[in-house]
Amino acid sequence: MKAEFAANAWPGMRDALNSGTPVVGILPCGATEAHGPHLPLNTDVIISETMAAYALPLLAARGIAATVLPPLAYMPANYAEAFSGTVSIRTATAKALLLDIAASLKAQGLACVALANSHFDPANVAMLREAVDEIRATGFPVAFPDFTRRKLAQTLTAEFQSGACHAGQYETSLVMAARPDLVDDAARLSLQDNPASLTEAFAKGARTFEQAGGPNAYFGFPRHASAEEGIESYRTMAAALVAAVEEALAARGWTTTVSIGKSQLRVGGARLRRDARYGINLPDSGDCRLCEGNSGEID
Numbered sequence: 001m002k003a004e005f006a007a008n009a010w011p012g013m014r015d016a017l018n019s020g021t022p023v024v025g026i027l028p029c030g031a032t033e034a035h036g037p038h039l040p041l042n043t044d045v046i047i048s049e050t051m052a053a054y055a056l057p058l059l060a061a062r063g064i065a066a067t068v069l070p071p072l073a074y075m076p077a078n079y080a081e082a083f084s085g086t087v088s089i090r091t092a093t094a095k096a097l098l099l100d101i102a103a104s105l106k107a108q109g110l111a112c113v114a115l116a117n118s119h120f121d122p123a124n125v126a127m128l129r130e131a132v133d134e135i136r137a138t139g140f141p142v143a144f145p146d147f148t149r150r151k152l153a154q155t156l157t158a159e160f161q162s163g164a165c166h167a168g169q170y171e172t173s174l175v176m177a178a179r180p181d182l183v184d185d186a187a188r189l190s191l192q193d194n195p196a197s198l199t200e201a202f203a204k205g206a207r208t209f210e211q212a213g214g215p216n217a218y219f220g221f222p223r224h225a226s227a228e229e230g231i232e233s234y235r236t237m238a239a240a241l242v243a244a245v246e247e248a249l250a251a252r253g254w255t256t257t258v259s260i261g262k263s264q265l266r267v268g269g270a271r272l273r274r275d276a277r278y279g280i281n282l283p284d285s286g287d288c289r290l291c292e293g294n295s296g297e298i299d
């Protein structure tokens with residue numbers, strides 16, 4: 001199975017789904033939305049796809065087969081609607097799309113869908129939370145690291161936590177790390193700092209970027225962005241995505257393990273053994289369909 005889902009021919013997907021190894025579909029959730037005068041409209045698509053790409057080797061090291069689905073490029077983006085280039089869709093449309101994609105992935109036997117989201121428009125985040133609940137209610141595991149929750153927000157940069165987190169230092173760094181060719185550096189370096197907090201403005205009832213103090217569709221400190229910071233943020237986000245996938249799979253009885261040299265870190269107290277075919281570490285339980293044909297104790 002190729003890491004890029006849509007690059008597979010259908011027999012490749014069939015064989016992967018029949019292999020007995022759980023297959024995780026990572027769905028990058030972006031937007032087509034104004035991101036200041038210096039970043040492209042597809043900033044959130046780039047960030048979410050790159051987060052997924054950073055997660056792939058981490059998942060592989062845990063014996064989890066993952067593939068990155070085509071991204072969601074159109075999502076609710078009400079705050080940026082006034083800016084040319086923003087394409088905002090209704091939350092009902094977005095939610096229906098997510099539910100339909102999840103139902104299709106479930107029907108063909110994927111083990112889990114993982115939402116890699118970097119688009120934090122309040123309507124979008126609220127829609128994602130509802131969709132996650134509804135998908136889980138169908139019995140399909142969803143991994144969703146919600147970076148707007150305090151616990152995960154605290155793992156990201158100070159600017160992100162301040163709420164001045166649209167097209168500022170945080171997002172600009174992420175695009176510089178992934179697609180520097182799409183950053184207008186002259187425009188970036190000419191931008192005044194804009195410490196206005198979007199999250200505080202949301203709480204006070206602002207309905208647009210202009211009302212929130214961002215007349216040029218950016219907040220924060222784009223001048224201070226760097227590719228190095230972007231790489232660090234990707235590592236943090238990818239780790240959160242992986243942890244969410246492990247949690248979602250563990251809830252279904254699929255326990256993974258991390259290789260640290262030759263020793264093994266046990267997860268969930270399960271006794272693990274290696275699947276000779278896939279090099280995957282699996283729980284030593286009698287009724288696990290993934291354990292069929294396993295041989296070779298790890299320790």
Ligand SMILES: [Zn+2]
Binds near residue numbers: 035043044120167
């Ligand atoms: Zn963004």
